[in-house]
Amino acid sequence: METSIHDTAIVDEGAQIGEGSRIWHWTHVCAGAKIGPSCSLGQNVFIANDVVIGRNVKIQNNVSVYDAVVLEDDVFCGPSMVFTNVYNPRSHVSRKDEYRRTHVGCGATLGANCTVVCGVTIGEYSFIGAGAVVNTDVKPYALMVGVPARQVGWIDRLGDRIDLPLTGDGMAISKSGRERYVLENGICQLTEESKNG
Amino acid sequence: MAEVYIHPTAHVDKTAKIGPDTKVWINAQIREGVVIGGDCSISKDTYIDKDVQIGNNCRIQNGVSIYTGVTLEDDILVGPNVSFTNHRVPRVFMENWTIDKTLICTGVSLGSNSTIICGVVIGEYAMVAAGSVVTKDVDPYTLVMGNPAMPYAKINREGEVIELIDQGKSNG
Numbered sequence: 236m237e238t239s240i241h242d243t244a245i246v247d248e249g250a251q252i253g254e255g256s257r258i259w260h261w262t263h264v265c266a267g268a269k270i271g272p273s274c275s276l277g278q279n280v281f282i283a284n285d286v287v288i289g290r291n292v293k294i295q296n297n298v299s300v301y302d303a304v305v306l307e308d309d310v311f312c313g314p315s316m317v318f319t320n321v322y323n324p325r326s327h328v329s330r331k332d333e334y335r336r337t338h339v340g341c342g343a344t345l346g347a348n349c350t351v352v353c354g355v356t357i358g359e360y361s362f363i364g365a366g367a368v369v370n371t372d373v374k375p376y377a378l379m380v381g382v383p384a385r386q387v388g389w390i391d392r393l394g395d396r397i398d399l400p401l402t403g404d405g406m407a408i409s410k411s412g413r414e415r416y417v418l419e420n421g422i423c424q425l426t427e428e429s430k431n432g
Numbered sequence: 433m434a435e436v437y438i439h440p441t442a443h444v445d446k447t448a449k450i451g452p453d454t455k456v457w458i459n460a461q462i463r464e465g466v467v468i469g470g471d472c473s474i475s476k477d478t479y480i481d482k483d484v485q486i487g488n489n490c491r492i493q494n495g496v497s498i499y500t501g502v503t504l505e506d507d508i509l510v511g512p513n514v515s516f517t518n519h520r521v522p523r524v525f526m527e528n529w530t531i532d533k534t535l536i537c538t539g540v541s542l543g544s545n546s547t548i549i550c551g552v553v554i555g556e557y558a559m560v561a562a563g564s565v566v567t568k569d570v571d572p573y574t575l576v577m578g579n580p581a582m583p584y585a586k587i588n589r590e591g592e593v594i595e596l597i598d599q600g601k602s603n604g
Contacts, residue, residue, distance in 0.1 A: 243443075243459075260443060261459050261477075278461055278479045279495070293524045296479045296497045297513070311524045314497040314515045315545075344522055347515040348547040348565075365517060366547040366565030366579050382579050394521030 236273070250282075253290065271308070285334075289341070303334040303353070310339050313347035313365065320353045340375065342392060349384075362390045376416065376423040389423050391416065399423060442474075451488065469506065481518075487538070501531040501550060508536055511544035511562065518550045537572070539589060546581075557589050 236255040240246055244262045253272030258264065260278045267284030273291045276282070281299040289308035294300070297315040304318050320334040335354030339345070343357050346365035351357070358375030367384040376397065378388040389397035395410035405418040414429040437455040438444055444462040451470030456462065460478040469488035474480070478492050481499040487506035492498070496510050499518040504510070518531045532551035536542070540554050543562035554560070555572030564581040575585045575593065585593045 260461050278497075279459070279477050291524055297477065297495050309524045311522050313517065313522070314499075315495065315513050342523065342525070346547075347517045347549075348513070348545065362521070364565070365515070365549050366563070380580075390521075392523070393526065394523045 277314070295347070303336045304339070305337070306339045307341040307343075307359070309342045311344045313345055313349065315348050316345050317348075317350045318353070319351070322353055343373075344394070360390070360392050362394065374422060376425075389416070389418075392425070397423065475512075493544075499550075502534045502536070502548075504536045505538040505540075505556075507539045509541040511542055511546065513545045514542050515547045516550070517548070520550060541591065557587070557591075559587055559591055 238252060238254055238256050240258045241260050243260050244258045246264045247266040249266035250264045251269045253270060255272050256270055256274040258276045262276050262280040264282045265284040268282045268286045270288045271290035275293045277294060277296040279297045280294050283302040285302040286300050286304055288306045291308055292306050292310045294312045295314040298312045301318050301320045303320045318337060321330045322335055337351055337353050337355055339357045340359035342360040344362045346363050348366045349363045350368045352370040355369060355372050357373045361373045361375060361377045363369055364380035367380050368382045369384045373379055376389050377386045378390040380387055386401055389399050391397050391409045391414060393411060397416050398407045399405045399418045402421045407416050415426045417424055417426055434453045436450045439458050441458050442456045442460045444456060445464045447464045448462045448466040450468045453470050454468055454472040456474045458476045460474050462480045463482045465483040466480050468486045471489040473491045475492055475494045477495045479497045483500055484498050484502055486504045489506055490504055490508045492510045493512040495513045498516050501518040502516045519529055520532055534548060534550050535553045537556040539557035541559045543560050545562060546560045546564045548566045552566055552569050554570045557573050558570045559575045560566055561577030564577050565579040567580040570576050573587055574583050575587045576582060577584050583597045585597055586595045587593055
């Protein structure tokens with residue numbers, strides 16, 4: 236698919252946009268932004284300069300991706316969700332040299348209207364519930380809900396729950412039957428053979 | 433009967449049907465097959481997805497996204513930056529995007545920045561407090577709040593509290 240930029244979108248000169256990405260109404264991409272191929276940026280999205288976005292990332296309406304945010308491949312940002320980059324903003328204090336970096340791992344889902352407080356790493360394929368407020372690092376495959384966000388379970392690559400305890404060790408097969416997840420000392424991982432299969 | 437007003441910056445698809453006296457404001461987008469009743473206000477930056485149906489006398493405030501599968505009856509207030517959804521577990525690389533339907537009944541008010549997870553029915557004249565996350569059905573004439581939203585009080589059409597709901601007894 237060809238890259239498409241809607242007539243009303245503003246893409247500043249120098250911005251890198253991968254092949255097949257689509258940029259919709261009234262969206263603004265700043266000059267320093269790097270956006271991979273096959274992405275979709277919805278209505279009213281804002282991408283700042285110091286932002287790197289991987290391939291096949293879907294950003295829904297009204298999301299602002301501010302400086303110091305990195306989104307890896309296949310990340311989903313729900314409508315009106317919020318990133319930040321200053322932890323303790325005061326209008327009368329300049330904190331442009333105090334940005335805290337936010338890193339969102341491959342395949343993660345950030346639910347509608349959720350808030351990601353800056354300085355955290357969100358693990359691959361984790362799932363942040365709608366309206367949640369994340370202010371700590373999130374483990375890969377963790378399902379997080381509430382304010383502040385707490386882990387309530389594990390979720391697989393397709394978005395089905397993984398039947399494992401929050402702590403300790405264990406093993407579970409995904410609902411699809413195609414993937415095997417191993418929990419070791421409270422860390423959930425997809426087994427290598429599942430990744431390759 | 434006054435005509436529809438559409439601000440010059442708004443994008444309204446030619447297949448959308450919009451009732452009399454409805455106003456569509458700056459940078460709003462209304463997509464293919466949408467049906468909106470009369471006397472509505474569609475405020476700045478709003479996005480109304482394909483085939484969404486909205487009744488009469490609804491007030492959609494700034495920055496609201498209403499996705500396919502959501503239906504709004506009459507006399508509904510949608511506060512600023514309210515987000516709807518239409519898929520419970522979105523993953524970008526999924527191929528089969530099934531849509532879960534959401535119904536907002538007559539007279540409902542959805543508070544600012546609240547989030548409505550798809551697949552629910554919000555009963556008539558119910559009210560959702562600002563910032564709440566609605567995860568399941570809401571009974572008619574009920575005020576819910578929090579994340580997840582829990583029943584807080586029985587209210588009347590005007591939104592006045594009639595009786596508080598005992599949190600221990602509620603099945604919310």
